[in-house]
Amino acid sequence: xxxxxxxxxxWFIVIPTVIGILALFPLIFANRGSKVSGxxxxxxxxxxxxxxxxxxxxxxxxxLNLFIxxxxxxxxxxxxxxxxxxxxxxxxxxxxxxxxxxxxxAEKIYGPIYEKYAAIDIKTLAKDPEALRTGERLxxxxxxxxxxxxxxxxxxxxxxxxxxxxxxGEPDQIKASIMNGRIGVMPAWEAVLGAEGILDVxxxxxSLSGRDHEPGAVARGKVHFDTICAACHQADGTGNHALGAxxxxxxxxxxxxxxxxxxxxxxxxxxxxxxxHKEFLGEDRIHLLAAYIYSxxxxxxxx
Amino acid sequence: MEPRPxxxxxxxxxxxxxALYEKRLKIYPREVHGLFxxxxxxxxxxxxxxxxxxPWLWWDGRQAVLFDLPxxxxxxxxxxxxxxxxxYLSALLILAALSLFFFTALAGRLWCGxxxxxxxxxxxxxWIERKIEGNRMRQMKLDxxxxxxxxxxxxxxxxxxxxxxxxxxxxxxxxxxxxIRELDQGILALNIGPWETFWVLFYGFxxxxxxxxxxxxxxxxxCPYARFQSAMFDKDTLIISYDPARGDPRGSRKRSADPKKxxxxxCIDCTLCVQVCPxxxxxxxxxxxxxxxxxxxxDACDDVxxxxxxxxxxxxxTTENALEGQPIHIIRPRMLxxxxxxxxxxxxxxxxxxxxxxxxxxxxxxxxxxYRETDEGLIENVYTLRILNKDNQTHVYGVTIxxxxxxxxxxxxPEITIESGAVGDLSARLRVDPVDLKSRSTEVxxxxxxxxxxxSISESARxxxxxxx
Numbered sequence: 001x002x003x004x005x006x007x008x009x010x011w012f013i014v015i016p017t018v019i020g021i022l023a024l025f026p027l028i029f030a031n032r033g034s035k036v037s038g039x040x041x042x043x044x045x046x047x048x049x050x051x052x053x054x055x056x057x058x059x060x061x062x063x064l065n066l067f068i069x070x071x072x073x074x075x076x077x078x079x080x081x082x083x084x085x086x087x088x089x090x091x092x093x094x095x096x097x098x099x100x101x102x103x104x105x106a107e108k109i110y111g112p113i114y115e116k117y118a119a120i121d122i123k124t125l126a127k128d129p130e131a132l133r134t135g136e137r138l139x140x141x142x143x144x145x146x147x148x149x150x151x152x153x154x155x156x157x158x159x160x161x162x163x164x165x166x167x168x169g170e171p172d173q174i175k176a177s178i179m180n181g182r183i184g185v186m187p188a189w190e191a192v193l194g195a196e197g198i199l200d201v202x203x204x205x206x207s208l209s210g211r212d213h214e215p216g217a218v219a220r221g222k223v224h225f226d227t228i229c230a231a232c233h234q235a236d237g238t239g240n241h242a243l244g245a246x247x248x249x250x251x252x253x254x255x256x257x258x259x260x261x262x263x264x265x266x267x268x269x270x271x272x273x274x275x276x277h278k279e280f281l282g283e284d285r286i287h288l289l290a291a292y293i294y295s296x297x298x299x300x301x302x303x
Numbered sequence: 304m305e306p307r308p309x310x311x312x313x314x315x316x317x318x319x320x321x322a323l324y325e326k327r328l329k330i331y332p333r334e335v336h337g338l339f340x341x342x343x344x345x346x347x348x349x350x351x352x353x354x355x356x357x358p359w360l361w362w363d364g365r366q367a368v369l370f371d372l373p374x375x376x377x378x379x380x381x382x383x384x385x386x387x388x389x390x391y392l393s394a395l396l397i398l399a400a401l402s403l404f405f406f407t408a409l410a411g412r413l414w415c416g417x418x419x420x421x422x423x424x425x426x427x428x429x430w431i432e433r434k435i436e437g438n439r440m441r442q443m444k445l446d447x448x449x450x451x452x453x454x455x456x457x458x459x460x461x462x463x464x465x466x467x468x469x470x471x472x473x474x475x476x477x478x479x480x481x482x483i484r485e486l487d488q489g490i491l492a493l494n495i496g497p498w499e500t501f502w503v504l505f506y507g508f509x510x511x512x513x514x515x516x517x518x519x520x521x522x523x524x525x526c527p528y529a530r531f532q533s534a535m536f537d538k539d540t541l542i543i544s545y546d547p548a549r550g551d552p553r554g555s556r557k558r559s560a561d562p563k564k565x566x567x568x569x570c571i572d573c574t575l576c577v578q579v580c581p582x583x584x585x586x587x588x589x590x591x592x593x594x595x596x597x598x599x600x601x602d603a604c605d606d607v608x609x610x611x612x613x614x615x616x617x618x619x620x621t622t623e624n625a626l627e628g629q630p631i632h633i634i635r636p637r638m639l640x641x642x643x644x645x646x647x648x649x650x651x652x653x654x655x656x657x658x659x660x661x662x663x664x665x666x667x668x669x670x671x672x673x674y675r676e677t678d679e680g681l682i683e684n685v686y687t688l689r690i691l692n693k694d695n696q697t698h699v700y701g702v703t704i705x706x707x708x709x710x711x712x713x714x715x716x717p718e719i720t721i722e723s724g725a726v727g728d729l730s731a732r733l734r735v736d737p738v739d740l741k742s743r744s745t746e747v748x749x750x751x752x753x754x755x756x757x758x759s760i761s762e763s764a765r766x767x768x769x770x771x772x
Contacts, residue, residue: 033322044323060327060520145671149687150715150730154672251678258680 010085017084021074028067114284117291122171125291126298135292138285142277151296155256156272161296164252166272168241169297175290179283181276184244188269189228197224202262205229208237208249244272329446330519332429333439333578337602346417347426355471358478363695366482376724382656383724385693387663394652401648403535405641409633410541410620412532412596421521422595424472424514425581428465435461439578465515466507473507519582522595529592538623539632543598545576545587545618546626553587558611569617573607576600576618586618661694664751666764674768682737682768688729690751692721698753702731705748705761709739718754733766740768 034056036045043053081089088094117131125131139151146157153159158166166184167177193201204221207213226235232245239247246254254272255265277286360367362380369378377384384391406413415422436442436457448454478486481499489495495503513521522529536542550570556562562569570587577585579599584591586600598620605615625631669685677683692698701718704710713732721727733747745766752759 032324033320036319036321045321056321056323058322058325060524061324062327062520063524064324144669148671148675148685149667149669150685150732152675152685154675157671253678256676257678 013085014087017078021071021078024071028064028071032064111284114282114288118284118287122175122287122291122294125288126171126295131288132292132295135288135295138281138289139292142281143289151293156254156270158254159252160293162252163297164247164250165241165297166239166244166246166254169294171290171294173241174293175286177274178281178286178290178293179276179278182244182272182274184270184272184274186265186270188267190267192228193224193266198263198266201225201229202259202266205237205248205262205266206259209251327520328583330581330583331439331442332581332599333575333603334433335579335599335602335606337606339598340602343417343426343597347423350418350420351423351427355475358475358483366484368479369482370480372480383693383695385663385691388659391652391656394648398645398648398652401641401645405638405645407532407535408537408540408637408641410596411536411543412528412594415522415528415595416597419595421513421526422597424510425518427468428514428518429581431464431468432461435464462515465511469507469511469515470503472510473503473505476506477502519593519595522582523593529595532592537637539635541620541622541631541633542590543586543594543596543601543618544590544621544623544626545570546616546621547587548626550587550617569608569613571607571611575603575607579603659693660758660760661692662698662700662751662753662758662760663691663693664749664760664762665689665691666749666762668764668767677734680737681734682740683732683734684766684768686731686733686749686764688731688749688751690719690721690727690729692723692725692727694758695723697722698755698758700727700729700751700753700758702729703750703752704733705750707745707747710735710747710766735766735768737769737771740770743767743770 034045036043042055044056047053078084078087079089080091081093083089113134117125117134120128120131140149143151147153147160148157151160163169165173167173167182189198189201200217200221201224202221203213203217204225207218225237229237232243233239233248234245237248239245251257253261255261255270281289357368358366362378365378367378367380371378375386403414432442436445445454445457474486474490475483477483477499480502481496486495486499489499517525547568550568552566552568553570553572554565554567555571555573556565556567576587577583577600579602580586580594581597581599582593582595584593586594601618601620604618608615608617622631665688667687667689669687675683675685688702690700697720699718699720702712702714704712711734713734715730719727719729731749745768746763747766748761748763750759750761
């Protein structure tokens, strides 16, 4: 109600409600009986359409008592709880307040569990089956919407089960990715390189992973690569964890590995966005989540 | 007829002031014995016996009949019902409705008089009242008497007995939802949960209020059955009826006299039929909506008729047509149709429950993206296979797909072990070369099999991918 600019709606609710409830008292009491003329005993006294009448079978007194109880209850309720326009009710109840209390109560129960896990280092936690089950459920709740239910990702969302990490696959690096988020920017090079230049560079990039390529393009492309691309992707194309620049020498492509997709990446650029979860989940839960993600890329059975 | 209470002569000679509400007059039903009273007693005793006794039955290490709301499972002896089985509740309700139509068309308010919990508990409470306060005359006298120590003691004893029975009833009711033996131990330690406490007191209060105080007020003012019963009767329905052709004109006469010579019918106007009526009507005025079909008036009248040597049946189960001289005609199209539908529905429900497969497979396709391209350029769809083990034992399950050329099934785990009553998730991927895809959306079928060969179900899903290479 505080959103409204004028007081009009507040009074629009309060006045009819209060008048209505107060008016019901005399209405009910006044209608406990009715007048009938002597020969109409047994009917309610009202005649519709010239000759339609209704027998009076008196209701038991407890009906009247229930009506009164209902009215009194209504008055008490509207004093204690919000309902009359802007009035907040003596008890000060709000639905957000109730929600906050429930969250507080839940934290008391679940907080200690996550605190216990947060004290253990991630590499040890990644071998604990029960911790991993909870981590799996956290993953299912918060991460599958982008990374897929099996964590193998989709176009634009990394595969978390492989060994190819954009920002590093050590436990601390994984945890930092989740806590603070990442924004991976591949600039658009169309203006600088032109259509020919882009074809050359993409030919060279494809050659880095040992795929078929056009030899002439490779030589020309390498020139551009050393000038422009090596700054982020390193001279040998193995990428840079500090910048999130991918390793171009493997067969794993975040935005698609076909020639067309690579050309598009260079031409139009890419922006990857991993949201920060620190405020949303808190460090304790992220610690457990990081342990689960770390466990996905490890092959513990063959250690 | 006298003007009813509450009529006052108004100042104006011509007008009367009449009340639209009146104080409820307590009804003191007179004790009655007879065939129908015996039938009702056995009905009440068996139904209430079942109600109070069932929660204590044990089955396979758990309570035999338990409605586990937090666990989302209803147990009825060897059967377990999961939320997916809610259709059986619908079937049960439809069966109940059809039975209602059938039995009501057959013989009127059989439910009300013989089976309804309101009637059953009111009867028990009336019995307690009779045992403590005495018979009808004594009860009326006690109510009119001033409040002495004796009256306090008697009323106190009665209400204490009522309250104890009500609490036992509430406790038993809650015992269908929280295992009653847990409640048992909890009560001794004064340690039952807040919600259990609330519901025990709530149902206890409801029992005490409805059976002790409201009684026939429920039937007369609150229950909708009374109001639409006339829509379910026809002229061949067996109703409880006074036979005016035989009984009128009414009047008392010497036992030895011949009523016909005196110009009287068989009714001696003893008003016993009115005194035994729990809803306070006079059945001789015809069937009224307040009549709950308890047949107490039949028993009372038959008893009197026997004493004075007349034939029984002045008030009896008969049909409107029979009262007009036609034969009683029970097997008629309406009854056959109701019975037919009932049988068909009952049999199909029972068969359906019997052939249930105790497992459910939900195929949940990933929807974060339409499909995924692998590094080799193959198209992949990811599925979460949610498996519900509804059986009484642990099973090991494996998954295959129905013959689908060129499509490969990859499972993160070759098989999964799920305990009885538990749910497990299995991650699966289907992979295909896009050149082999004939359509952008292909139907696929997952098969779930248990390793012991007992369980085999399938569930269809979709595979989505682009056409061409």
